[in-house]
Amino acid sequence: xxxxxxxxxxxxxxxxxxxxxxxxxxxxxxxxxxxxxxxxxxxxxxxxxxxxxxxxxxxxxxxxxxxxxxxxxxxxxxxxxxxxxxxxxxxxxxxxxxxxxxxxxxxxxxxxxxxxxxxxxxxxxxxxxxxxxxxxxxxxxxxxxxxxxxxxxxxxxxxxxxxxxxxxxxxxxxxxxxxxxxxxxxxxxxxxxxxxxxxxxxxxxxxxxxxxxxxxxxxxxxxxxxxxxxxxxxxxxxxxxxxxxxxxxxxxxxxxxxxxxxxxxxxxxxxxxxxxxxxxxxxxxxxxxxxxxxxxxxxxxxxxxxxxxxxxxxxxxxxxxxxxxxxxxxxxxxxxxxxxxxxxxxxxxxxxxxxxxxxxxxxxxxxxxxxxxxxxxxxxxxxxxxxxxxxxxxxxxxxxxxxxxxxxxxxxxxxxxxxxxx
Amino acid sequence: xxxxxxxxxxxxxxxxxxxxxxxxxxxxxxxxxxxxxxxxxxxxxxxxxxxxxxxxxxxxxxxxxxxxxxxxxxxxxxxxxxxxxxxxxxxxxxxxxxxxxxxxxxxxxxxxxxxxxxxxxxxxxxxxxxxxxxxxxxxxxxxxxxxxxxxxxxxxxxxxxxxxxxxxxxxxxxxxxxxxxxxxxxxxxxxxxxxxxxxxxxxxxxxxxxxxxxxxxxxxxxxxxxxxxxxxxxxxxxxxxxxxxxxxxxxxxxxxxxxxxxxxxxxxxxxxxxxxxxxxxxxxxxxxxxxxxxxxxxxxxxxxxxxxxxxxxxxxxxxxxxxxxxxxxxxxxxxxxxxxxxxxxxxxxxxxxxxxxxxxxxxxxxxxxxxxxxxxxxxxxxxxxxxxxxxxxxxxxxxxxxxxxxxxxxxxxxxxxxxxxxxxxxxxxxxxxxxxxxxxxxxxxxxxxxxxxxxxxxxxxxxxxxxxxxxxxxxxxxxxxxxxxxxxxxxxxxxxxxxxxx
Numbered sequence: 001x002x003x004x005x006x007x008x009x010x011x012x013x014x015x016x017x018x019x020x021x022x023x024x025x026x027x028x029x030x031x032x033x034x035x036x037x038x039x040x041x042x043x044x045x046x047x048x049x050x051x052x053x054x055x056x057x058x059x060x061x062x063x064x065x066x067x068x069x070x071x072x073x074x075x076x077x078x079x080x081x082x083x084x085x086x087x088x089x090x091x092x093x094x095x096x097x098x099x100x101x102x103x104x105x106x107x108x109x110x111x112x113x114x115x116x117x118x119x120x121x122x123x124x125x126x127x128x129x130x131x132x133x134x135x136x137x138x139x140x141x142x143x144x145x146x147x148x149x150x151x152x153x154x155x156x157x158x159x160x161x162x163x164x165x166x167x168x169x170x171x172x173x174x175x176x177x178x179x180x181x182x183x184x185x186x187x188x189x190x191x192x193x194x195x196x197x198x199x200x201x202x203x204x205x206x207x208x209x210x211x212x213x214x215x216x217x218x219x220x221x222x223x224x225x226x227x228x229x230x231x232x233x234x235x236x237x238x239x240x241x242x243x244x245x246x247x248x249x250x251x252x253x254x255x256x257x258x259x260x261x262x263x264x265x266x267x268x269x270x271x272x273x274x275x276x277x278x279x280x281x282x283x284x285x286x287x288x289x290x291x292x293x294x295x296x297x298x299x300x301x302x303x304x305x306x307x308x309x310x311x312x313x314x315x316x317x318x319x320x321x322x323x324x325x326x327x328x329x330x331x332x333x334x335x336x337x338x339x340x341x342x343x344x345x346x347x348x349x350x351x352x353x354x355x356x357x358x359x360x361x362x363x364x365x366x367x368x369x370x371x372x373x374x375x376x377x378x379x380x381x382x383x384x385x386x387x388x389x390x391x392x393x394x395x396x397x398x399x400x401x402x403x404x405x406x407x408x409x410x411x412x413x414x415x416x417x418x419x420x421x422x
Numbered sequence: 423x424x425x426x427x428x429x430x431x432x433x434x435x436x437x438x439x440x441x442x443x444x445x446x447x448x449x450x451x452x453x454x455x456x457x458x459x460x461x462x463x464x465x466x467x468x469x470x471x472x473x474x475x476x477x478x479x480x481x482x483x484x485x486x487x488x489x490x491x492x493x494x495x496x497x498x499x500x501x502x503x504x505x506x507x508x509x510x511x512x513x514x515x516x517x518x519x520x521x522x523x524x525x526x527x528x529x530x531x532x533x534x535x536x537x538x539x540x541x542x543x544x545x546x547x548x549x550x551x552x553x554x555x556x557x558x559x560x561x562x563x564x565x566x567x568x569x570x571x572x573x574x575x576x577x578x579x580x581x582x583x584x585x586x587x588x589x590x591x592x593x594x595x596x597x598x599x600x601x602x603x604x605x606x607x608x609x610x611x612x613x614x615x616x617x618x619x620x621x622x623x624x625x626x627x628x629x630x631x632x633x634x635x636x637x638x639x640x641x642x643x644x645x646x647x648x649x650x651x652x653x654x655x656x657x658x659x660x661x662x663x664x665x666x667x668x669x670x671x672x673x674x675x676x677x678x679x680x681x682x683x684x685x686x687x688x689x690x691x692x693x694x695x696x697x698x699x700x701x702x703x704x705x706x707x708x709x710x711x712x713x714x715x716x717x718x719x720x721x722x723x724x725x726x727x728x729x730x731x732x733x734x735x736x737x738x739x740x741x742x743x744x745x746x747x748x749x750x751x752x753x754x755x756x757x758x759x760x761x762x763x764x765x766x767x768x769x770x771x772x773x774x775x776x777x778x779x780x781x782x783x784x785x786x787x788x789x790x791x792x793x794x795x796x797x798x799x800x801x802x803x804x805x806x807x808x809x810x811x812x813x814x815x816x817x818x819x820x821x822x823x824x825x826x827x828x829x830x831x832x833x834x835x836x837x838x839x840x841x842x843x844x845x846x847x848x849x850x851x852x853x854x855x856x857x858x859x860x861x862x863x864x865x866x867x868x869x870x871x872x873x874x875x876x877x878x879x880x881x882x883x884x885x886x887x888x889x890x891x892x893x894x895x896x897x898x899x900x901x902x903x904x905x906x907x908x909x910x911x912x913x914x915x916x917x918x919x920x921x922x923x924x
Contacts, residue, residue, distance in 0.1 A: 002444045002461035002539065003517070004437055007470065008524055014473040015493040021581070022490030061488055062593055062887035064854050070879030071819040073828055075843040077746060078737020079814040084835055087824040116494040117501075 023122070029054045030118065034126045038272070038409045050123045054114045128276055131416040149236040158233025167232035175230055179223045187216040245283035246335040246367075248274060249324075251317045253342040255292040256309040262374045265402060266341035267304050269372055272412050273339055281335065287324060291317035293347075297324065312345045314382060315353045322361045331365045338362065338369040346382040355385040363393050370415050371399040428718045433527040440465075440522070443532045444539065450710050451540040455783055456703070458543040459558060460517040463535065471523050472496050474511050481513055482565050484572035484678075486588050512538035514546040514689075516558035529724040532717075536707040541700025548791050549695070551688035555599075561685060563610030568678045571617070575671050587672050590891035591658060591679035596853055598658035598680035599687045621670040653857035653872065657892070658683070660858050666867070667897035676895065691794040691849055698752010699790050702760075705729060705753070735811060746843075754807045755798070759785055762804065769805060795847035803840045805833075815842045820878075854881055856902075868899035873914070875906050881914070889917035 023030060033052040118126070154167050190212045197205030250270045252263070277284045288303035289295055295316040298306075321338065329336060346354070363369060371386055373379065379401075386399050400411040429446065430439050444463065451458070466474070476493035477483040513519040520538040522531050546552050575584045591598075654660045661668070662676040689696070708725055711717045735750035736742040759777065762770045763785055766778035777785050789802055814830040815838065828842065829835030845851050860870040869892070873881055885902065893900045902915040 002441075002448065002463055004440050004444070004463045004465070006437070007464045007466045010466075010470065014470070015476055015490060017485045018476070018487065018490030019493055020490070021485060021487040021585070022494060025487045059491065060884065060887075061589075062884035062891075063596060064594075064856055064888050065882035065884060066852075066854050067880045067882040067885075069820045070875075071817070071821075071877040072879065073815050073817045073842045073845075075746070075813050075815045075839060075846060076738035076743075077735050077811045077813055078739065078743075079812040079830055080737075082814055082827045082830055084827055084830050084832070086827040089823070090818065090825050114491075114495065116498045 026052075026054055026059070027126075029058070030126055031129065034118075034123060035409050037123075038127065038268070039406050049118045049120050051115055051117050056113050059114045124275065124279065127272075128279065131276065131413065147238050150239050152235045152237040154232045155235040156229070156232065158235070162233045162236075164232045164234050168226070168230050171232055172226045172230035175227065176223055176225070180220045183216050183219045187213060187220065190216060245285070245333070246277050246281040246337060247285045247287060247329045248277055249287045249289060249321050249336070249338045250303065251289050251291070251321060251338065251340040251342075252303065253292070253312055253314065253317075253345065254290045254306070254308050255312040255345060257312075257343050257345050262343055263304060265374050265405060265408060266372070268405075268408050269341060269402070269412065270339060272408070273337070273370075276416065277337065285329075287321075289317050289320050289324075291320070295320040311347055312342075313350050314340075314342065314346045315350050315357055318354055318357045318362060322357070322365075325362075325365055336366040338366050340369070340371045341374060342371075342382070343375045344373045344377070344380045344382055346380065348381050351381040351385040354382065355389050358386075358389050358397070359392060363389075363396050366396060369397050371397075372402050372411060373399065374402045376403055427715075428721070429716050430528055431718055431720075433529065433724075435526070435528040435531050437465075439528060440531055440535070443528075444535050446711060446716055447532065447536050447540060447707050450707050450714075451536075451544075451703070454703075454706070455787070456540055456544040457547055458518065458540060459515075459547050461539040461543060462517040462519045463522060463539060464519060465522050465524055467524055468500075471511070471521065472500060474521060480565055480682075481515075481519060481562065482569055484569045484588075485576075486592075487585065488589075488592065510534040510538040510542075512542045513561075514542075514552060514556055514558055514685075515561050518543040518546060518558070527724065529721050530728065532711075532721075533704055533708065533725055533728065536704035537700045540707060541703035542696060544703070545692075545696050545699045545790060548787070549688070549692060550792055551692055551794055555688045556685050560610065564613060564681065567610045567613055568682065571674060571678065575675065579669075579671065584675065586894065587675045588679065590894045591676050593888045593891040594658050594661075594895075595679060595683045597856060598656060598683035600656050600659065600684070617674055621674065648859075649861045649863055650858060653859045655857045656680075657856070657858060657871070661892075661895045664861070665896050668895065672895075688794075691796070691847075694748040694752040694755075694795045694847065695790065695793060695798050696752075697749045698754075698756050701729075701733060701749050701753040702756035702786075705757075737812070751799075751807075751811070754810060755802055755804075756786060756789070758804050758807050759789055759802060761806075773804060774802075796844050796849075799847060800840060800844035803843065805831075805836045808836055808839055813839050813843065815839050851876065854879075859903075866899055867897075868901055869896050870901045870903055872911075873902055873904045875904055878907065880904075885915055886917065889915055893917045 030052050033050060037050045154164055190209050194206055194209035194213065197203075197209055252258070252266055254263075274284065274286060286300075288298050288300060290298055290303055290308075291312075291314065292308050292310040293313045293316065297320065317340070325331065325336060358369070373383055383399070383401075386397075390397050390399055398415050400415055402408055402411050429442050440463065444461070448461075472493060474481070475496045476489050483489060511521045518539065520534065520543075522534055526534070546556075546558060552558075572584060572588075650660065650664075658676055658680040662673050662680065665673075668676070708717070708722075712722050733747070733750045733753050735747045760782040762774055762778050763780045763782035770778040789798065793801060808831045812831055814835075815828040816825055817828040818825045829838035831839065855874040855876060856871050857874070858869060859872040862868045862870075871892070881902070881904075889900050889902065899919075900917045901913055903911050904914050905911050
């Protein structure tokens with residue numbers, strides 16, 4: 001007696017809960033692996049999963065077992081040349097006696113480190129775990145294409161495609177009942193009367209009743225099965241969807257002092273920021289502005305890979321950013337984020353100007369502005385000017401210092417770590 | 423010879439074909455006298471198979487991170503192509519549940535049906551260990567009860583608190599079996615009712631243990647009986663009943679792990695027999711199908727290819743070697759039993775006078791019912807199998823410089839090889855012999871475990887870790903003393919606090 005059951009449609013991911021518990025338990029290891037990955041990976045492949053390695057000793061489930069030493073005999077298959085009584089040195093420093101012994105297979109796994117993969121989503125979750133966008137005064141707005149249709153009942157007017165057959169037939173039926181009810185009652189009465197007259201042999205009466213019946217029948221028939229006014233149409237209303245969108249301004253110094261290595265670091269920083277914003281906003285746009293003595297809006301390729309030489313005037317980039325905001329990204333509609341990377345060089349007279357432009361023109365418009373200085377040298381005028389700005393606007397402005405690749409993620413973490421409500 | 427049309431010719435399966443094969447195989451199995459539970463054959467996807475894998479084959483288990491770990495591990499291996507997925511998974515329940523993977527070809531499905539639904543199934547129903555230790559009828563209900571109960575505890579006491587208790591219990595899972603008392607099967611409803619009673623009762627009485635302080639020790643020599651009166655090998659049971667600080671729900675969790683450990687206890691002792699039996703029968707049943715013309719030559723070639731892969735035994739010096747393959751050893755032994763009955767040689771008559779020339783079905787049936795791996799090998803490993811597998815024994819004594827070949831597959835070595843291989847399957851030989859011998863009721867309430875040494879083999883490196891788990895459940899200090907073969911005793915571990923090896 002056998003039953004065959006198709007279980008293929010049963011729920012997937014029966015082990016999902018257990019997997020989550022496992023991840024939760026080894027969160028520290030995973031976070032370390034994620035951070036290593038950020039430091040190590042090439043710039044373009046940040047958005048994929050990651051292999052996580054956990055040392056075997058940390059993850060073992062201990063049980064009572066026997067240790068090395070003492071006396072033991074193991075039976076092996078496949079003898080070729082051994083005779084009873086042969087003696088030879090212990091393999092591998094004299095451990096518990098030989099390679100595959102019965103116990104190893106009993107315990108299931110060896111001493112290899114435990115490796116498994118995080119999916120892309122999990123990777124990003126851990127990457128941005130504990131981070132938060134500052135000043136989330138998200139603006140609700142009605143942007144283009146952000147509508148959805150909602151069902152809003154029925155209407156008597158519409159296009160044939162939206163005809164609701166059931167509702168229309170129901171309306172027709174109720175109209176027919178309403179309009180023919182009296183006539184049908186009278187018809188019934190007339191038919192009964194005719195019956196009676198027939199039984200009584202009253203021919204005149206029969207004729208009168210028949211005339212009455214014919215008249216009533218015509219009346220009933222005159223009521224149409226379906227009338228124009230019965231038609232009902234589904235009504236859909238266009239409803240604006242509150243969406244939030246963000247624009248991120250990447251400002252970078254491309255003067256002669258910024259070499260490719262520094263730009264790489266800057267790029268990693270921007271990339272993290274971009275991925276982070278993308279998780280928070282339905283739409284995220286990026287504006288690249290590079291500058292030496294003059295600022296220019298460029299595309300991504302040019303932003304990261306072309307080189308220019310010359311002096312540095314940071315204010316030119318701030319000015320351009322301000323213009324672009326005025327032009328295309330009204331602060332009422334966009335959440336604006338600024339991130340500026342530089343090696344700290346600036347035309348000395350320009351730094352106070354930068355500070356003034358920031359505090360007066362830009363900071364009132366943006367959600368957050370982060371400045372990272374990527375240099376191994378000591379800070380210059382720009383850093384000191386910005387320090388003053390940071391003091392005055394602790395909510396929207398922050399600056400951090402990156403010395404080497406490994407600093408990027410911690411600095412990013414620092415800039416966006418969840419703050420206690422002040 | 424072929425009197426009938428083959429059941430199928432292609433490699434695609436369908437539900438009708440599975441039913442047809444099952445019917446034919448089942449009919450042959452009954453002709454051979456196999457007694458089975460009803461079968462419940464379930465077709466699943468490969469990811470469901472991974473699920474089943476990671477929950478150690480339990481169709482429904484409570485949630486625990488370690489299952490997640492196994493899942494992640496299996497998934498990683500599978501994705502890298504390091505392993506093919508389960509040949510089959512079969513659950514010792516009534517009806518007996520077997521999983522077929524949808525990716526398999528028709529041949530593989532038939533193979534699994536023969537292997538699991540008739541091989542393993544009849545073993546579960548017939549072998550004395552399974553009959554004694556497991557109750558196929560109620561296991562699914564019990565697992566469901568366990569899953570619900572643990573989920574309830576998680577709600578009440580938090581996931582972490584439950585996880586900690588489970589971690590500790592899992593560490594002691596191998597020491598949660600009563601080896602000498604037969605468990606009494608009970609229904610899930612009964613189980614729930616008794617759980618509630620136990621909870622109330624145990625908590626009321628647990629402190630009795632500590633109330634029996636001696637009146638006074640004026641003359642200094644009060645003979646207080648030791649507690650426990652006899653050494654206890656079932657550590658989890660002892661903790662469940664006697665640990666002073668456990669909450670009622672914690673006791674129930676200990677009990678659940680203990681019950682599940684008991685359910686798996688026979689499987690750990692019958693690997694060679696169980697797999698050998700199932701392999702022998704899928705081989706026999708499918709060959710019979712072929713002889714009756716019900717399957718094609720192509721079917722047989724595919725079947726033999728995977729049969730050969732499963733029963734392959736790499737030699738000890740091969741890179742693929744990882745111990746003796748239970749499928750290979752078991753299959754070789756059962757096949758040889760049949761050979762000895764049908765074509766006995768003089769050697770067989772000398773070694774197995776009561777078997778040689780007998781009725782092979784009776785002999786095999788007996789060899790399936792009344793043994794576990796250790797006694798099975800000791801009883802039935804024939805010189806021919808030893809020669810075929812070219813078995814040899816290596817003795818490793820840490821007092822000597824070199825290791826020694828103790829015996830090989832020659833007339834003077836057969837018995838020695840057989841004894842040594844049998845002892846290799848003795849659970850007592852693989853796991854340290856640990857028993858609870860003492861609770862210091864008058865002092866610090868410490869618990870002492872005694873490790874009775876066997877062939878001077880010490881406890882492994884994870885002992886300290888496991889002791890922490892014992893300590894967590896017991897709530898007071900835990901010691902391990904070793905009883906050496908010379909009769910001397912020494913304290914070797916303590917938790918909390920380290921003791922220098924004496």
